[in-house]
Each structure stands twice: as structure tokens, then as C-alpha cells.
Amino acid sequence: xxxxxxxxxxxxxxxxxxxxxxxxxxxxxxxxxxxxxxxxxxxxxxxxxxxxxxxxxxxxxxxxxxxxxxxxxxxxxxxxxxxxxxxxxxxxxxxxxxxxxxxxxxxxxxxxxxxxxxxxxxxxxxxxxxxxxxxxxxxxxxxxxxxxxxxxxxxxxxxxxxxxxxxxxxxxxxxxxxxxxxxxxxxxxxxxxxxxxxxxxxxxxxxxxxxxxxxxxxxxxxxxxxxxxxxxxxxxxxxxxxxxxxxxxxxxxxxxxxxxxxxxxxxxxxxxxxxxxxxxxxxxxxxxxxxxxxxxxxxxxxxxxxxxxxxxxxxxxxxxxxxxxxxxxxxxxxxxxxxxxxxxxxxxxxxxxxxxxxxxxxxxxxxxxxxxxxxxxxxxxxxxxxxxxxxxxxxxxxxxxxxxxxxxxxxxxxxxxxxxxxxxxxxxxxxxxxxxxxxxxxxxxxxxxxxxxxxxxxxxxxxxxxxxxxxxxxxxxxxxxxxxxxxxxxxxxxxxxxxxxxxxxxxxxxxxxxxxxxxxxxxxxxx
Amino acid sequence: xxxxxxxxxxxxxxxxxxxxxxxxxxxxxxxxxxxxxxxxxxxxxxxxxxxxxxxxxxxxxxxxxxxxxxxxxxxxxxxxxxxxxxxxxxxxxxxxxxxxxxxxxxxxxxxxxxxxxxxxxxxxxxxxxxxxxxxxxxxxxxxxxxxxxxxxxxxxxxxxxxxxxxxxxxxxxxxxxxxxxxxxxxxxxxxxxxxxxxxxxxxxxxxxxxxxxxxxxxxxxxxxxxxxxxxxxxxxxxxxxxxxxxxxxxxxxxxxxxxxxxxxxxxxxxxxxxxxxxxxxxxxxxxxxxxxxxxxxxxxxxxxxxxxxxxxxxxxxxxxxxxxxxxxxxxxxxxxxxxxxxxxxxxxxxxxxxxxxxxxxxxxxxxxxxxxxxxxxxxxxxxxxxxxxxxxxxxxxxxxxxxxxxxxxxxxxxxxxxxxxxxxxx
Numbered sequence: 001x002x003x004x005x006x007x008x009x010x011x012x013x014x015x016x017x018x019x020x021x022x023x024x025x026x027x028x029x030x031x032x033x034x035x036x037x038x039x040x041x042x043x044x045x046x047x048x049x050x051x052x053x054x055x056x057x058x059x060x061x062x063x064x065x066x067x068x069x070x071x072x073x074x075x076x077x078x079x080x081x082x083x084x085x086x087x088x089x090x091x092x093x094x095x096x097x098x099x100x101x102x103x104x105x106x107x108x109x110x111x112x113x114x115x116x117x118x119x120x121x122x123x124x125x126x127x128x129x130x131x132x133x134x135x136x137x138x139x140x141x142x143x144x145x146x147x148x149x150x151x152x153x154x155x156x157x158x159x160x161x162x163x164x165x166x167x168x169x170x171x172x173x174x175x176x177x178x179x180x181x182x183x184x185x186x187x188x189x190x191x192x193x194x195x196x197x198x199x200x201x202x203x204x205x206x207x208x209x210x211x212x213x214x215x216x217x218x219x220x221x222x223x224x225x226x227x228x229x230x231x232x233x234x235x236x237x238x239x240x241x242x243x244x245x246x247x248x249x250x251x252x253x254x255x256x257x258x259x260x261x262x263x264x265x266x267x268x269x270x271x272x273x274x275x276x277x278x279x280x281x282x283x284x285x286x287x288x289x290x291x292x293x294x295x296x297x298x299x300x301x302x303x304x305x306x307x308x309x310x311x312x313x314x315x316x317x318x319x320x321x322x323x324x325x326x327x328x329x330x331x332x333x334x335x336x337x338x339x340x341x342x343x344x345x346x347x348x349x350x351x352x353x354x355x356x357x358x359x360x361x362x363x364x365x366x367x368x369x370x371x372x373x374x375x376x377x378x379x380x381x382x383x384x385x386x387x388x389x390x391x392x393x394x395x396x397x398x399x400x401x402x403x404x405x406x407x408x409x410x411x412x413x414x415x416x417x418x419x420x421x422x423x424x425x426x427x428x429x430x431x432x433x434x435x436x437x438x439x440x441x442x443x444x445x446x447x448x449x450x451x452x453x454x455x456x457x458x459x460x461x462x463x464x465x466x467x468x469x470x471x472x473x474x475x476x477x478x479x480x481x482x483x484x485x486x487x488x489x490x491x492x493x494x495x496x497x498x499x500x501x502x503x504x505x506x507x508x509x510x511x512x513x514x515x516x517x518x519x520x521x522x523x524x525x526x527x
Numbered sequence: 528x529x530x531x532x533x534x535x536x537x538x539x540x541x542x543x544x545x546x547x548x549x550x551x552x553x554x555x556x557x558x559x560x561x562x563x564x565x566x567x568x569x570x571x572x573x574x575x576x577x578x579x580x581x582x583x584x585x586x587x588x589x590x591x592x593x594x595x596x597x598x599x600x601x602x603x604x605x606x607x608x609x610x611x612x613x614x615x616x617x618x619x620x621x622x623x624x625x626x627x628x629x630x631x632x633x634x635x636x637x638x639x640x641x642x643x644x645x646x647x648x649x650x651x652x653x654x655x656x657x658x659x660x661x662x663x664x665x666x667x668x669x670x671x672x673x674x675x676x677x678x679x680x681x682x683x684x685x686x687x688x689x690x691x692x693x694x695x696x697x698x699x700x701x702x703x704x705x706x707x708x709x710x711x712x713x714x715x716x717x718x719x720x721x722x723x724x725x726x727x728x729x730x731x732x733x734x735x736x737x738x739x740x741x742x743x744x745x746x747x748x749x750x751x752x753x754x755x756x757x758x759x760x761x762x763x764x765x766x767x768x769x770x771x772x773x774x775x776x777x778x779x780x781x782x783x784x785x786x787x788x789x790x791x792x793x794x795x796x797x798x799x800x801x802x803x804x805x806x807x808x809x810x811x812x813x814x815x816x817x818x819x820x821x822x823x824x825x826x827x828x829x830x831x832x833x834x835x836x837x838x839x840x841x842x843x844x845x846x847x848x849x850x851x852x853x854x855x856x857x858x859x860x861x862x863x864x865x866x867x868x869x870x871x872x873x874x875x876x877x878x879x880x881x882x883x884x885x886x887x888x889x890x891x892x893x894x895x896x897x898x899x900x901x902x903x904x905x906x907x908x909x910x911x912x913x914x915x916x917x918x919x920x921x922x923x924x925x926x927x928x929x930x931x932x933x934x935x936x937x938x939x940x941x942x943x944x945x946x947x948x949x950x951x952x953x
Binding site: 001002003004005006007009010011013014033034035036037038039040041042044045046048049050051052056057058059060061062065076079083094095096099100123124125126128485488489515516519520522523524526 | 550551552553554555556557558559576578579580582583584586587588596597600601602603604605606608609613615618619621622625626642643645646647673674675676678712713716720807808811812814815818819885902903904905906907908910911931934938
């Protein structure tokens with residue numbers, strides 16, 4: 001058993017859901033108890049998807065365990081096909097169903113459904129979300145594209161006429177900026193004359209997966225999800241695959257060279273972009289204050305390694321920590337850490353990450369949503385660079401992290417949480433100022449109250465601007481109980497409640513504000 | 528059966544035709560109750576004995592809301608525990624020790640069972656007994672929040688049920704009042720003041736805010752349910768001699784008045800005195816509700832099952848704000864605890880119990896309600912289809928009980944409609 005406060009990855013069946021939800025006409029029948037449907041909200045709330053994930057849960061209960069859970073699965077699978085008419089189905093078990101060993105694959109096969117049904121074996125007690133996504137994608141690619149592969153020993157299929165074609169592999173639902181990375185990389189490949197054959201799993205239909213073999217090569221955007229499938233495609237179809245992750249200016253250029261090499265063209269047209277601003281933004285004198293800022297990087301291996309390079313080579317930061325939560329790619333992280341002279345941190349234990357960050361005393365944390373909690377507690381600036389992510393990491397605007405526009409986005413989002421250069425100086429000079437101190441946080445960011453005066457730690461005792469105004473003799477006075485009651489109101493609406501109550505009391509000629517007055521006013525004003 | 532028919536005219540009773548369904552349920556399991564219980568009981572820690580899925584659920588359901596270090600965690604069962612390479616009991620003792628070493632301020636440790644721990648039949652009651660001996664300063668209790676046994680708010684029911692045997696025996700046979708069900712602290716304080724003014728006392732709350740203040744229980748205890756989902760807790764309290772005061776639930780001006788009146792009648796409070804105490808807050812509640820009457824009156828509402836609060840809330844929206852009830856779904860309908868609620872629903876209401884989410888969605892789409900109350904997995908998809916929705920979970924995480932919150936409760940339902948009307952973008 002392992003003590004877990006927060007977790008970086010969900011169970012492997014959530015990885016399978018990310019594949020199914022990203023695709024268009026695939027349906028997932030999951031043998032699972034009541035409650036596992038919570039996973040739907042990842043997609044409908046955090047990612048704001050406007051459709052339910054294409055998942056049917058069998059929802060067995062305790063009383064079914066003694067009876068026939070297998071029958072329940074068969075009914076659910078048959079109903080799901082009837083209702084949703086998917087082009088293919090994947091079937092499997094969540095952690096609890098794995099224990100009751102109903103064999104969803106075998107049961108589904110016996111139903112003889114008129115579409116391909118792929119069974120998934122995702123061991124919940126040893127594997128995690130990324131592995132589940134990777135395994136599901138691999139099974140789909142193998143199961144659906146496999147029948148179109150040349151037999152072993154046969155030559156590669158005759159190449160279709162036309163420009164070079166690539167598959168974009170790895171983007172899923174709930175991925176960090178996958179939506180916009182696809183667009184950016186498609187544009188970048190376009191500069192080299194490369195067309196996208198299929199992008200998968202995101203936005204792909206089942207038919208698209210069967211056509212993966214038509215491409216000349218594969219672009220592996222997210223190795224955590226697509227590495228296994230791309231290696232198999234390389235063997236089965238003789239398709240080369242890219243290994244550079246185009247995050248940051250340097251890596252994007254390396255990626256362009258790698259692609260140009262694969263297809264035998266001149267990389268030059270894609271080595272720059274008129275809208276690329278990071279290099280100048282970083283060289284302009286305003287950015288001097290960024291020099292040597294201590295930065296701690298933690299995330300999935302791919303994003304963490306890429307962020308480390310950008311931090312050091314393109315922002316001029318000092319890397320004080322580098323780590324990843326997915327052990328499958330630990331070797332890559334260790335190599336990168338050695339290159340930058342820091343200790344690699346390979347762990348999925350949130351408490352261990354917290355301790356490492358605390359010890360490294362960074363000025364900026366580049367992490368996941370969990371590091372945002374840690375940084376908040378430590379009062380350190382933080383930007384999210386990797387899944388797991390939250391609703392604010394699915395921005396409305398176009399915000400890739402790959403390619404040249406991605407580099408611009410990295411510059412903006414990493415610098416934003418920092419205290420600005422000149423402000424930093426002033427803080428150094430006047431650190432006693434209660435309203436303008438380092439505890440107050442960067443002044444261009446909201447949500448940071450000035451640190452309270454030492455003499456009056458309780459903000460209720462600190463006169464707020466309303467009370468600080470010249471008091472008229474008949475201004476109502478709060479009695480103790482009312483003040484205590486006021487404290488129970490959440491701080492972000494307390495100011496409003498206070499003002500409303502006072503103006504209500506003044507209007508009604510009440511000299512003393514009691515608990516009754518507070519609620520009278522509340523009822524009077526509504527929200 | 529005859530008696531029941533005689534007392535209620537069958538043709539005007541919505542309970543004669545409850546739709547009972549089985550199928551995919553789009554609801555949380557009972558573990559989710561920990562999200563509010565661990566804040567309510569300030570010196571308790573909830574250790575889920577479960578899988579990575581359980582930990583991920585807690586994070587997804589609670590991660591948005593909790594920024595302080597949570598007083599809950601998951602002991603994640605791994606392969607070696609299942610393969611017998613590690614003794615699951617020893618492992619659990621080790622992890623519990625880790626928790627208690629990290630948090631020496633913890634006075635009560637709840638071991639919370641999950642689907643996998645129930646299926647592998649890990650005996651958490653024996654584990655609690657064992658851990659209680661090795662950690663004598665900590666009360667170690669256990670209950671199940673597993674999805675195979677509990678739906679969402681039933682997690683609180685199972686938790687409170689586990690506390691009941693720990694309650695001290697009341698030292699007298701004199702009557703005392705116990706309010707049962709977790710309430711927001713501010714609401715609890717309001718009720719304390721009202722009971723005080725009514726002259727009802729002593730008054731105790733279950734759960735108490737900390738482990739030292741467990742309310743006493745005995746034959747003199749009269750208990751008033753503040754939440755409609757506490758069937759097992761109620762049975763356990765009756766086992767300790769307590770008697771339920773039958774009442775509707777304290778939502779809205781009238782609901783709160785009737786709830787208080789039921790207690791006042793039990794405790795022999797004079798009618799004039801009762802009136803003088805509640806007149807002002809009741810008037811305030813009515814005034815606050817008035818703000819939202821225009822927005823809600825005549826609007827058609829459809830409830831997907833979620834927290835078991837559906838029936839009392841539907842009653843309040845109908846009787847106090849004139850909303851039209853289409854379907855009112857509840858994961859479970861506890862008829863006897865709803866004895867004062869069900870008769871107030873109009874006969875045209877379609878009650879449903881349990882869920883088959885796909886067929887229920889079919890009914891909802893066909894009915895095109897003005898407002899649909901549903902879980903987070905359904906809300907955005909329905910909004911995208913042009914249906915206004917209210918996330919049900921907000922009703923559990925917001926203070927909505929009592930006179931002073933009546934307006935807030937109405938506002939929760941009015942806001943999506945108001946938002947739909949103010950937005951000029953599409």
C-alpha cells in the first residue's frame with residue numbers, strides 16, 4: 001500500500017478514456033461500479049467538452065456481486081452498440097471489475113457485435129493513466145491498421161503520389177495544450193511541404209486509424225502516449241518516427257531539421273518565423289532581471305525535459321531542480337538532469353516533490369497543477385507546464401506550447417507570475433511597507449491582499465477604506481456578535497456584506513449593527 | 528396497504544407511480560462525502576483504503592475546492608497487496624502510522640472502505656480495533672464509502688452511523704434535542720440561536736465539530752434530521768433509544784418554519800412564543816425569496832438523481848416559488864423520512880428512483896425543461912443542447928438550510944436562468 005495525498009496520474013482506464021474521448025466514433029464499455037462515472041467530469045468540466053465522453057459504465061452494485069455481473073456487462077455492451085452505433089468498441093475493466101475477473105473481452109466477443117471490438121487489459125494495481133493511454137492507443141493502431149500492413153518480409157506498400165505525408169501521433173482529450181499544439185505543428189510541417197495524413201487519437205475516426213500506413217513518417221508529439229504505437233508502426237510499415245519534441249525555439253529548429261532529414265528537403269524555410277518573438281523578448285534589456293532566477297521544473301518527462309532546456313538556454317534561468325512523475329521515461333530525465341548538473345527527482349509522491357521544492361528554494365516553479373498548490377503554500381511563483389492540469393489550463397485563446405508560437409507562449413506565461421523587474425528593486429528598498437511588501441505578491445496580479453499591519457493581524461480590526469473615511473457622528477457601530485457573524489462570511493464577499501449592512505443600518509437609523517441587522521440587510525439586498 | 532390508501536387519496540398521490548430504473552448511474556460514490564466531512568469534523572482524518580481510482584476521484588471532486596492540506600488521503604492498494612506478497616493488514620497499519628505521525632493533532636481516524644477493499648474483503652473493523660490499541664490517543668473508526676454500497680451523500684450516512692456507538696450515554700432521561708446531519712457552521716450557529724430563543728435545550732449536533740464534543744444520546748433524545756439521506760444513522764440512533772421528530776426539511780421559509788415547529792411542539796413551546804421568535808426571520812426569508820419569484824415561478828424543472836436532497840428541494844421550489852415539477856429523480860427514496868415532504872408534491876410530479884442515465888436523458892430532452900438539475904458529467908453536454916442546468920453538487924457545498932439561507936438557495940436556481948437571459952453572445 002502506498003499513502004497518497006494527491007496523485008499525478010489517474011488509473012489506466014482513465015488513460016483509455018482520454019483516447020476514446022479524443023476520437024470521433026469509438027465507444028468504450030467499461031465494467032465498473034457506481035461512482036467511476038466521476039471520470040466524465042474531467043472531460044465535461046475541466047476540458048469543457050460539450051459532449052459526454054463515449055463511455056458506458058456497467059454500474060454494478062454489491063448485490064450484483066453474488067449474482068451475475070457478467071450478464072450485466074453483456075447487456076450494457078449490447079445496449080451501448082444499439083444506442084450509439086460506434087464504428088468500433090473497446091472494452092475493459094476498471095480496478096474493481098478487474099478483481100471480479102469477468103473477462104469483458106471474452107464476453108463482448110461472444111455478443112458478435114457488427115463492429116470491431118478490441119479488448120483492453122489495463123492492470124489497475126500496477127499501471128497508471130499514461131500507460132493506459134499508451135497501451136490503448138497501441139492496441140487500436142495494431143488492431144485497426146495492422147490488417148493493412150505488408151506481411152513480414154514483404155516490401156513497403158507502394159507510396160501514394162503527392163507531397164510527403166506525416167501522421168501526428170499522441171494528442172488526446174485532457175492533454176496539456178494538445179488542441180493547439182496540433183494546429184501549430186501542422187502549420188510548421190506545412191512550411192516544409194509536409195501534409196498531415198492522420199492526426200490521432202485526437203480528432204481521428206476509426207477509419208482514419210486504418211489509414212495510418214499511408215503516411216511517409218510519424219511525428220511523435222507526446223511519447224508518453226504515442227511512443228509504443230509509433231515503434232510498432234515503424235516495424236510494421238517501415239515508417240520512420242521523429243524523436244525531438246518541438247517545445248522551445250532550439251528544439252523546434254532541431255525538430256525541423258529532423259523532419260527535413262527524414263524527407264530529404266531543405267530545412268531553411270521552417271527554421272524561422274516572422275511571428276517568433278521569444279529570442280528578442282529574452283534579449284531585450286527589460287528581461288535582464290530574469291537572469292539566474294532559480295527555477296524548479298517538474299512534470300511529465302517530455303514537458304519537464306523540454307522546459308529545462310528552454311529555461312536554461314532561452315530564458316537565462318538557473319535550473320535548481322528537474323523531475324518527472326512517470327517512471328517509464330526516467331532514463332531520459334536522468335540524462336537531462338546530468339546535463340544541467342542537478343539531481344533528478346523521479347517520484348509520483350506529492351509529499352516528496354513538496355519537500356524537494358522547499359529545499360531547493362526556487363523563485364519560480366514550472367510544474368503541474370499539484371506544484372501550483374505547493375508553490376502557493378510556499379509563496380513562490382508558478383506556471384503550469386504539464387498535465388495533470390485544471391480548468392484554467394484549457395484557455396479560450398490559442399495557446400500552443402509547441403512550435404514558434406508555443407515559444408512565445410512559454411515566454412509570456414513563465415514571466416507573468418514573477419514580480420516585475422523594477423518592482424523587485426523597490427521591494428528591496430522599502431521592505432517594511434505594509435501595503436507594498438514581498439508578502440503582498442506581484443502588484444500586477446490580483447488576489448493578493450496587502451500584508452496586515454503587525455499591530456492588527458485581524459483584517460476585521462483593520463479599518464477598511466469605507467471606515468477609514470471621516471466618520472459621521474451617527475455612523476452605526478457593530479456589536480461584538482455581529483462582528484463575529486461577519487467573520488463567518490467568506491472573505492471575498494465580506495467587504496460587500498459589510499458595506500451593505502452599514503448602508504442599510506444608516507438608512508434605517510440603526511445606531512448599533514446587530515446580527516439581526518446583518519441578516520435584515522442581506523434579505524434586503526439579495527445578492 | 529389499506530390504511531395507507533385510506534389516509535391518502537390515491538389519485539392525487541405522486542408516490543403511487545414511482546419510476547424505478549436500473550442502469551448506468553451518473554452519480555458519485557459515498558467517498559465524496561469526505562470532501563465536506565473532513566472540513567466539518569476538524570480533528571478527524573479520513574484514510575480511504577482503496578485504489579488509484581479512489582484517490583483520483585477525490586482529487587477530481589475536491590481538488591478544485593481545497594487549497595489547504597486536506598485531512599484525507601488514500602492508502603492505495605498495489606499488486607503486491609493482492610498477490611499476497613505483502614500482508615494487507617500490516618501494510619494498512621504502516622500507512623495509518625505514517626498518517627498519524629505526520630498529523631499528531633488528529634483525534635479521530637476514519638478507515639474508509641472502497642469498492643476494491645470490499646471486494647477483497649479487507650476487514651476494516653478489525654483493523655480499526657487493532658489500530659485503536661496501538662494508537663490509544665486516537666479514536667479509530669471505520670465505515671464504507673464504496674460505490675457498490677453507497678451513493679454520494681450516503682457516505683455521510685455511513686460515517687455518522689459509525690460514530691453513533693461512540694456517543695456517550697445521556698446521563699439523564701430528560702429530553703434533549705439532537706440535530707442530525709452535517710450543516711455549514713454558520714447555519715448551525717443560526718439554529719442554536721433560534722432554539723435558544725425558543726427555550727429548547729439542551730441542543731446537540733451530529734456530527735460535532737470536534738471529537739471531544741460528541742453529543743450524548745439516550746431515551747430522552749429527540750432527534751431532528753437536517754438532511755434527508757440519513758437512514759442508517761437514524762436507525763442507529765433509535766437503537767440507542769432516541770426518537771425521531773417527524774418534520775419536513777429546513778429549506779425555504781415554510782420548510783424551516785415547519786421544521787422548527789415540529790421541535791417546538793415536541794418540547795411544548797407555547798404557540799405565541801414560537802410565533803414571536805420566528806416571525807422576524809421568517810419574514811426575512813420570505814422577503815429574500817421574493818427577489819427570485821419572478822425568475823422561477825411557472826418555470827419547469829427536471830431533477831436528475833444526485834444527493835437525495837431532490838425531493839425536499841423540489842417541494843420548496845414548488846410550494847414557495849411556484850415552480851412546476853416535471854421529473855424528480857433521487858438515488859433512493861426514504862419514504863418514512865420524507866413523510867412530511869411527499870404529500871406536498873403535486874400529483875403530476877414524476878418521481879423516479881435509481882437511474883438509467885440514457886433513458887432519463889431521453890425523457891429530459893423530450894420534456895425540454897426550463898431548468899435541469901444534474902451532475903457535472905451531464906451539465907455542459909445539456910447546456911450545449913440548449914438546456915439550462917444547475918449543477919447539483921453546488922447544492923451540497925453551499926449553505927442552503929434555514930431562514931437566512933432561503934434566498935441564497937433560490938438564487939442558486941435563478942442564476943442559470945438569469946445568466947441565459949443576460950448573455951448576448953452565441
